[in-house]
Amino acid sequence: MFLKKVLASAAVIATVALSTTSALALTVGFSQIGSESGWRAAETTITLQQAKDRGIDLKFADAQQKQENQIKALRSFIAQGVDAIFVAPVVATGWDSVLKEVKEAGIPVILLDRTIDSSDDLYLTAVTSDFIFEGSVAGKWLVDAVDGKECSVVELQGTTGSAPAIERKEGFEQGLAGSKVSIIRSQTADFTRTKGKEVMESFLKAEGGGKNICALYAHNDDMAVGAIQAIKEAGLKPGSDILVVSIDAVPDIFKAMMAGEANATVELTPNMAGPAFDALDAFLKDGTLPPKWIQSESRLYTKDDDLQAIYDLKKDLGY
Amino acid sequence: MNSLKRYAPQLTTLAIVLLLNYLVFPDFFKIEIANGKLYGTLIDVLNRGAPVALLCVGMTLVIATKGIDLSVGAVMAICGAVAASTVDSGGGVFMALSLALLAGLICGIWNGVLVSVLNIQPIIATLILMVAGRGIAQLITEGAILTFNDEGLIFVGSGSIFSIPMPILIWIAVGIIVTFIVRRTALGMLIESIGINQRASTFSGVNARVLLILVYAVSGLCAALAGTIAAADIRGADANNAGLWLELDAILAVVVGGTSLLGGRFTLIGSLIGAMIIQSINTGILLSGFPPEFNLIIKAAIIVIILVIQSPALQSKYIEYRDRRETGKTPVGKDAAS
Numbered sequence: 340m341f342l343k344k345v346l347a348s349a350a351v352i353a354t355v356a357l358s359t360t361s362a363l364a365l366t367v368g369f370s371q372i373g374s375e376s377g378w379r380a381a382e383t384t385i386t387l388q389q390a391k392d393r394g395i396d397l398k399f400a401d402a403q404q405k406q407e408n409q410i411k412a413l414r415s416f417i418a419q420g421v422d423a424i425f426v427a428p429v430v431a432t433g434w435d436s437v438l439k440e441v442k443e444a445g446i447p448v449i450l451l452d453r454t455i456d457s458s459d460d461l462y463l464t465a466v467t468s469d470f471i472f473e474g475s476v477a478g479k480w481l482v483d484a485v486d487g488k489e490c491s492v493v494e495l496q497g498t499t500g501s502a503p504a505i506e507r508k509e510g511f512e513q514g515l516a517g518s519k520v521s522i523i524r525s526q527t528a529d530f531t532r533t534k535g536k537e538v539m540e541s542f543l544k545a546e547g548g549g550k551n552i553c554a555l556y557a558h559n560d561d562m563a564v565g566a567i568q569a570i571k572e573a574g575l576k577p578g579s580d581i582l583v584v585s586i587d588a589v590p591d592i593f594k595a596m597m598a599g600e601a602n603a604t605v606e607l608t609p610n611m612a613g614p615a616f617d618a619l620d621a622f623l624k625d626g627t628l629p630p631k632w633i634q635s636e637s638r639l640y641t642k643d644d645d646l647q648a649i650y651d652l653k654k655d656l657g658y
Numbered sequence: 659m660n661s662l663k664r665y666a667p668q669l670t671t672l673a674i675v676l677l678l679n680y681l682v683f684p685d686f687f688k689i690e691i692a693n694g695k696l697y698g699t700l701i702d703v704l705n706r707g708a709p710v711a712l713l714c715v716g717m718t719l720v721i722a723t724k725g726i727d728l729s730v731g732a733v734m735a736i737c738g739a740v741a742a743s744t745v746d747s748g749g750g751v752f753m754a755l756s757l758a759l760l761a762g763l764i765c766g767i768w769n770g771v772l773v774s775v776l777n778i779q780p781i782i783a784t785l786i787l788m789v790a791g792r793g794i795a796q797l798i799t800e801g802a803i804l805t806f807n808d809e810g811l812i813f814v815g816s817g818s819i820f821s822i823p824m825p826i827l828i829w830i831a832v833g834i835i836v837t838f839i840v841r842r843t844a845l846g847m848l849i850e851s852i853g854i855n856q857r858a859s860t861f862s863g864v865n866a867r868v869l870l871i872l873v874y875a876v877s878g879l880c881a882a883l884a885g886t887i888a889a890a891d892i893r894g895a896d897a898n899n900a901g902l903w904l905e906l907d908a909i910l911a912v913v914v915g916g917t918s919l920l921g922g923r924f925t926l927i928g929s930l931i932g933a934m935i936i937q938s939i940n941t942g943i944l945l946s947g948f949p950p951e952f953n954l955i956i957k958a959a960i961i962v963i964i965l966v967i968q969s970p971a972l973q974s975k976y977i978e979y980r981d982r983r984e985t986g987k988t989p990v991g992k993d994a995a996s
């Protein structure tokens with residue numbers, strides 16, 4: 340009787356163990372920076388979603404903006420014997436020793452949305468956006484939108500000296516090259532709505548009440564949202580009197596586009612995990628080495644897209 | 659006349675900064691009415707300067723007691739978030755304003771209790787809320803920018819009465835009311851006495867403990883108004899960026915306005931002029947069209963010059979020089995002595 344019971348329970352345990360191992364075919368550790376911005380919250384949501392859809396067991400670690408927390412997380416992932424590690428590195432330096440430990444443990448590492456200064460044989464690949472490309476998409480859209488006619492643009496820059504500000508400016512200028520569209524004023528608004536509004540107010544005053552301005556280019560959507568209010572308060576129509584193009588594609592800019600107050604936005608996709616999982620699958624299946632840099636998609640959204648649908652999709656991602 | 663003379667250094671500085679602005683942008687003093695509202699760069703200075711001007715009112719009183727309030731920027735973020743989430747969940751503008759003011763009051767009293775009851779140094783006591791406050795604000799907005807469409811609350815930030823934008827009316831009203839209260843009663847003098855020597859004033863019967871809590875509470879209330887205006891202005895509460903570094907601008911405005919960080923004598927009107935000097939510099943830089951890399955250098959250079967001109971060492975040299983010249987011509991007059 341007793342023996343029967345033991346055997347039965349052993350069988351139950353065995354089946355449970357078997358089913359768990361088969362369901363959790365792949366375990367991936369993900370060390371996220373934190374949740375300092377809406378975009379990052381959306382990235383976390385999408386990464387968790389992607390893992391769930393693919394039946395991957397994702398071990399999530401929030402580093403709260405600290406590199407030492409990320410290093411600890413990486414070491415604990417090694418101890419847990421995960422199959423792969425995703426890292427969104429908070430800083431570019433200081434990764435050599437921990438990544439060597441990961442490499443010795445034979446675990447592939449994929450960097451998400453930021454790169455590091457270490458030698459590139461310490462990681463499998465990096466999935467990041469190309470800020471220069473984003474800027475050039477915005478610039479080319481504007482040149483097309485004004486049919487190659489003359490157009491004076493005011494530019495709201497991101498935080499002075501930051502990589503997105505420098506590269507989105509450079510890319511936009513590349514996009515304008517050879518056209519009659521030119522930047523007449525450019526000032527930083529620190530990526531914030533308040534500054535976006537304040538700086539736009541001064542642009543409007545400085546350029547004849549806005550009569551000389553044909554378009555606004557903002558390095559992120561938040562500054563554009565602030566600037567749109569300044570344009571309205573000056574008695575002009577954003578979207579028609581002054582064209583508005585910005586980058587990021589956060590939900591609020593879709594609201595503005597639906598109201599006809601913004602014209603275009605280039606998406607900084609929060610889906611860095613999708614391409615990362617694809618590269619990892621191919622690598623684990625037959626050892627295909629991905630390129631060292633995978634560029635994430637930078638899609639352009641205009642009024643021709645189904646804005647309501649995209650807004651509905653984005654509004655619950657945690658932006 | 660006498661009072662004007664007292665503010666002569668601040669008013670001269672303001673005039674010079676405004677003149678500089680006029681030189682880089684000739685339409686600087688042009689004011690017209692657009693959409694039933696005063697419209698012009700000078701109006702922008704008064705309007706954009708509202709948050710710092712409001713913070714200055716509370717900060718001046720705190721600094722007069724030899725204290726400092728580093729938390730005002732974070733309190734702005736908290737109160738803006740409270741106001742936004744109130745209208746977001748169906749409350750009206752009055753409810754939003756009251757709750758925001760209540761939140762500011764609680765933050766202020768917290769700082770006041772730390773400083774006066776627990777005797778923690780003000781810079782450390784208020785640093786706690788400066789760091790933690792933004793986290794509290796993020797909890798309220800759940801990390802995102804909380805946007806709203808409540809016309810009543812938006813009116814606080816971008817509406818106008820008699821064509822004058824609301825933020826301007828609010829900071830001028832608060833400035834007048836607080837000045838009236840502290841100068842028409844003995845309150846101002848009692849605050850100054852705490853700043854000069856807290857123990858001596860306690861021995862002579864001043865209730866320093868209550869007064870200290872009071873000045874930090876006023877600072878919290880001012881920050882609450884500033885935070886509500888900042889949120890209403892952009893129709894959203896941005897917990898990460900609302901009021902960021904504004905505590906430093908407020909302290910600077912108080913110092914430029916002629917109140918010493920060592921406590922004691924204070925001038926609210928001077929601080930408000932100081933706030934306008936700083937905003938004029940900011941607006942001037944935006945209008946000048948220089949590349950943004952120069953913004954901070956220009957601002958720093960102008961402020962260094964202002965502070966050097968106002969420095970006690972230079973002032974006493976100037977008075978010495980003037981006295982020597984005047985005694986050469988005429989006997990020492992009343993003016994030369996002042």
